[in-house]
Amino acid sequence: MENDRKGITVMKTYLLYVRRFSFLSGSYQLYVYKVTTDNVYRIIGKIVVTSMEHIKRIDFNLWTPEREDFWVQRGCEIKNYKEPILSAERD
Numbered sequence: 001m002e003n004d005r006k007g008i009t010v011m012k013t014y015l016l017y018v019r020r021f022s023f024l025s026g027s028y029q030l031y032v033y034k035v036t037t038d039n040v041y042r043i044i045g046k047i048v049v050t051s052m053e054h055i056k057r058i059d060f061n062l063w064t065p066e067r068e069d070f071w072v073q074r075g076c077e078i079k080n081y082k083e084p085i086l087s088a089e090r091d
Contacts, residue, residue, distance in 0.1 A: 003018070010038060012038075012063075014034070014060045014063055015028060015078070016032075016060045019056040019057045021056070022053070031079065032077070032079070033079040034068070034080050034081065035080070037083070043081065050084055
């Protein structure tokens with residue numbers, strides 16, 4: 001968890017690039033997600049744990065309007081990632 005000097009949790013927005021196997025096409029496809037979180041590694045772990053498809057690679061970087069426009073101009077749909085609540089976190 002990333003904190004500033006006063007101990008307040010800092011939320012940041014990231015673009016995650018997930019290369020996931022697609023059963024329909026029989027090859028790996030790139031999925032781009034936009035996520036706001038205080039811990040990007042927790043989100044990456046949840047993507048890996050909850051995915052039914054094989055994930056080849058996950059990259060990420062901080063979100064900027066320019067980076068988002070880059071992918072949109074190339075026809076890539078940027079999906080908002082909603083963090084799932086796992087059973088261990090429910091209590």
